[in-house]
Amino acid sequence: MAQTSNILVMQSGGVTPVMNRSLYGVAREAAAHKALGSVYGAVHGLEGLVAERLVDLGACSKTALARVARTPGGALGSTRRKLKPDDIGAIIDALKRHGIRYCFIIGGNDSAETGHTLAREARFAGYELSVMLVPKTIDNDLVLTDHCPGFGSAARFVALATMGAGRDAEAMGEASPITIIEVMGRDAGWLAASSALAKREERDAPHFIGVPEVPIDETLFLDRMEEAYGRFGFAVAVVAENARGPGGVLGGEEEPWFVDDFGHRYYDGPARHLAAQAARRLKVRVRHEKPGTIQRSLVACISRTDADEAEMVGRAAVRHALDGHSDEMVTIERTSGARYASTTGLAPLEAVAGQVKTLPDSFLNGATGLATDAFLDYLRPLVGSPLPRFGRLL
Amino acid sequence: MAQTSNILVMQSGGVTPVMNRSLYGVAREAAAHKALGSVYGAVHGLEGLVAERLVDLGACSKTALARVARTPGGALGSTRRKLKPDDIGAIIDALKRHGIRYCFIIGGNDSAETGHTLAREARFAGYELSVMLVPKTIDNDLVLTDHCPGFGSAARFVALATMGAGRDAEAMGEASPITIIEVMGRDAGWLAASSALAKREERDAPHFIGVPEVPIDETLFLDRMEEAYGRFGFAVAVVAENARGPGGVLGGEEEPWFVDDFGHRYYDGPARHLAAQAARRLKVRVRHEKPGTIQRSLVACISRTDADEAEMVGRAAVRHALDGHSDEMVTIERTSGARYASTTGLAPLEAVAGQVKTLPDSFLNGATGLATDAFLDYLRPLVGSPLPRFGRLL
Numbered sequence: 001m002a003q004t005s006n007i008l009v010m011q012s013g014g015v016t017p018v019m020n021r022s023l024y025g026v027a028r029e030a031a032a033h034k035a036l037g038s039v040y041g042a043v044h045g046l047e048g049l050v051a052e053r054l055v056d057l058g059a060c061s062k063t064a065l066a067r068v069a070r071t072p073g074g075a076l077g078s079t080r081r082k083l084k085p086d087d088i089g090a091i092i093d094a095l096k097r098h099g100i101r102y103c104f105i106i107g108g109n110d111s112a113e114t115g116h117t118l119a120r121e122a123r124f125a126g127y128e129l130s131v132m133l134v135p136k137t138i139d140n141d142l143v144l145t146d147h148c149p150g151f152g153s154a155a156r157f158v159a160l161a162t163m164g165a166g167r168d169a170e171a172m173g174e175a176s177p178i179t180i181i182e183v184m185g186r187d188a189g190w191l192a193a194s195s196a197l198a199k200r201e202e203r204d205a206p207h208f209i210g211v212p213e214v215p216i217d218e219t220l221f222l223d224r225m226e227e228a229y230g231r232f233g234f235a236v237a238v239v240a241e242n243a244r245g246p247g248g249v250l251g252g253e254e255e256p257w258f259v260d261d262f263g264h265r266y267y268d269g270p271a272r273h274l275a276a277q278a279a280r281r282l283k284v285r286v287r288h289e290k291p292g293t294i295q296r297s298l299v300a301c302i303s304r305t306d307a308d309e310a311e312m313v314g315r316a317a318v319r320h321a322l323d324g325h326s327d328e329m330v331t332i333e334r335t336s337g338a339r340y341a342s343t344t345g346l347a348p349l350e351a352v353a354g355q356v357k358t359l360p361d362s363f364l365n366g367a368t369g370l371a372t373d374a375f376l377d378y379l380r381p382l383v384g385s386p387l388p389r390f391g392r393l394l
Numbered sequence: 395m396a397q398t399s400n401i402l403v404m405q406s407g408g409v410t411p412v413m414n415r416s417l418y419g420v421a422r423e424a425a426a427h428k429a430l431g432s433v434y435g436a437v438h439g440l441e442g443l444v445a446e447r448l449v450d451l452g453a454c455s456k457t458a459l460a461r462v463a464r465t466p467g468g469a470l471g472s473t474r475r476k477l478k479p480d481d482i483g484a485i486i487d488a489l490k491r492h493g494i495r496y497c498f499i500i501g502g503n504d505s506a507e508t509g510h511t512l513a514r515e516a517r518f519a520g521y522e523l524s525v526m527l528v529p530k531t532i533d534n535d536l537v538l539t540d541h542c543p544g545f546g547s548a549a550r551f552v553a554l555a556t557m558g559a560g561r562d563a564e565a566m567g568e569a570s571p572i573t574i575i576e577v578m579g580r581d582a583g584w585l586a587a588s589s590a591l592a593k594r595e596e597r598d599a600p601h602f603i604g605v606p607e608v609p610i611d612e613t614l615f616l617d618r619m620e621e622a623y624g625r626f627g628f629a630v631a632v633v634a635e636n637a638r639g640p641g642g643v644l645g646g647e648e649e650p651w652f653v654d655d656f657g658h659r660y661y662d663g664p665a666r667h668l669a670a671q672a673a674r675r676l677k678v679r680v681r682h683e684k685p686g687t688i689q690r691s692l693v694a695c696i697s698r699t700d701a702d703e704a705e706m707v708g709r710a711a712v713r714h715a716l717d718g719h720s721d722e723m724v725t726i727e728r729t730s731g732a733r734y735a736s737t738t739g740l741a742p743l744e745a746v747a748g749q750v751k752t753l754p755d756s757f758l759n760g761a762t763g764l765a766t767d768a769f770l771d772y773l774r775p776l777v778g779s780p781l782p783r784f785g786r787l788l
Binding site: 011014015017020041043044047055057060064065066067068069070071072073074075076077078079080157160161163164165167168169170171172173174175179181258266275276279280287288289290291292293294296297298299300301388389390391392393394 | 405408409411414435437438441449451454458459460461462463464465466467468469470471472473474551554555557558559561562563564565566567568569573575652660669670673674681682683684685686687688690691692693694695782783784785786787788
């Protein structure tokens with residue numbers, strides 16, 4: 001390997017509030033090692049790499065980079081493009097031309113596949129290249145890691161939003177007593193389940209949680225809503241955007257809300273449908289809220305633990321790559337002890353790619369439609385500083 | 395008037411993140427005056443008053459009350475019930491039985507009407523009663539006050555949400571470049587316009603703001619989205635839930651999404667319709683987000699200025715009532731000077747009831763569909779500590 005090697009960093013997939021903190025970690029750690037030269041960023045990930053649209057992060061002052069580190073989103077631009085066989089030649093050429101021997105992808109499941117393919121193809125091409133995945137996803141669905149950077153902050157949003165919306169519905173009473181909140185989570189219900197952190201007393205929201213792992217039984221959902229409304233005068237459900245019924249899409253016979261000119265059909269998530277059912281059953285106004293990208297970008301809900309770990313995994317990726325590792329993802333390992341602490345580990349990309357870590361049975365209570373204490377113990381340290389305790393007069 | 399009089403406090407209308415801080419202000423100020431005895435709260439406002447469901451706040455410790463003060467929602471329960479002529483007799487009786495001579499309503503437009511009627515009817519009945527309105531509304535649409543408690547915190551949410559969602563759309567690029575955010579605001583666009591605080595550079599979100607005061611020209615909206623998308627690779631619009639087209643409801647021919655058994659028709663807000671139009675024009679994925687009650691209950695976005703003023707107006711209402719005032723609303727007046735400061739004033743309820751303060755022309759730029767610098771100067775101090783500055787690499 002050359003005396004000084006340059007490095008490439010990319011951001012990929014859905015963005016998070018702390019993804020740029022990982023970018024900062026990679027760049028700052030690289031600057032601390034004499035074996036490493038320039039740090040290039042690929043603009044919009046693979047798209048920029050294939051088109052050789054690279055930016056030199058060395059042109060960015062330490063102060064400016066620190067500001068980027070505190071900015072939600074993906075400062076290099078993200079992408080959902082898949083690596084195609086035709087791309088490999090152009091990519092290897094681009095890497096060669098820029099003297100790049102280390103590639104860091106800040107991403108999730110899909111990026112694990114991209115990284116693994118890139119590492120393998122570089123090997124076939126005889127081009128010495130280390131490829132490391134810096135984990136990132138608010139969905140928290142990567143295997144072989146205790147949790148994923150981005151999740152803690154989004155979970156903090158979901159928990160605080162549920163606390164607030166719960167008190168709102170409780171106060172409004174008859175005027176607007178029922179709220180359905182739709183949260184993200186493509187294949188797993190980690191975020192929806194995180195709303196359980198809002199529940200300190202039985203009366204507190206949420207009163208039902210819908211996750212992709214368990215088909216929503218509409219009768220059970222309505223029973224839970226009716227029961228909570230009857231007992232407490234209000235009810236709140238939190239459902240994952242991809243939660244389904246036993247037969248597939250909820251209200252499956254309904255029309256897509258929009259069909260574009262390519263024929264792509266856009267369906268509503270489950271909240272709108274469930275809200276209509278609840279309004280029909282309970283004969284009251286039912287709200288359905290969809291924070292959407294706000295839940296993964298609101299700077300006011302960033303978990304400090306999450307942000308610190310996002311930098312930690314970025315820095316660890318650089319150190320491991322310099323130690324000769326490649327084709328691996330940095331993992332987060334929870335250390336034992338009364339007080340929460342974490343360290344990093346490694347997992348082969350081949351074992352991560354295409355896998356989804358769903359909520360284990362021990363974290364879900366099918367009977368109540370809620371999360372278990374074991375899950376809350378797992379979750380609590382990840383959301384950062386303790387959530388506020390609210391008061392009641394009634 | 396008796397040596398010691400008791401007081402009644404109620405919460406009414408849509409709740410806010412700092413409405414309980416006003417309640418705290420009333421209760422703590424009352425405790426400081428020997429002429430005042432017990433502080434009763436009416437459960438769910440008028441509903442509780444008519445049914446004589448009152449709680450004695452004296453049973454609540456100072457610590458517990460301070461916790462309530464930091465809790466979003468309305469700890470006494472709110473209501474949308476209107477005062478009916480038939481209620482008056484029961485109300486006067488209840489007030490007499492509890493020795494109540496002072497009534498404080500924490501509410502908005504509708505509460506001004508309630509308060510004015512109550513003051514007048516008590517006068518007719520020969521019952522000595524002071525009625526004061528403690529202003530409250532995230533909509534910021536009360537006349538004769540510089541602004542309304544609750545607005546600053548909700549505006550802080552809207553601005554931070556727009557900043558975050560903007561960076562999200564910018565990073566996602568082709569994968570998901572357009573976002574429409576629907577925010578609250580029944581008759582006025584103050585909250586939607588507050589998203590303009592997110593815009594530090596031309597590139598920043600929002601690129602279009604839709605308010606109830608100006609019918610949305612769909613062609614203009616689509617042109618603005620297309621222009622921003624063409625120039626910056628992403629576009630974000632923020633629209634008020636009640637924004638309308640020149641002919642009324644946007645996509646007016648569309649079916650309600652739900653009709654309940656009473657025949658009430660529930661329509662979607664404008665975001666879903668506008669998102670469909672934008673997707674059709676731009677041939678890309680368009681998100682539409684609806685934070686709903688989260689925007690008026692997220693504790694992480696409470697403006698300290700707003701919270702402090704919410705307490706200030708509650709305390710002022712008690713002092714003014716003791717000075718002999720009645721049938722008036724406490725107002726917030728902005729004092730002159732380089733640094734923001736505010737004090738309280740008074741306005742007759744008769745002049746407040748049924749009035750709506752819409753955005754003045756000087757705060758809206760019809761040509762750009764955005765807010766003016768004059769509005770931003772007005773708004774900036776109300777949202778509390780300065781919003782973070784984000785960084786960029788591209």
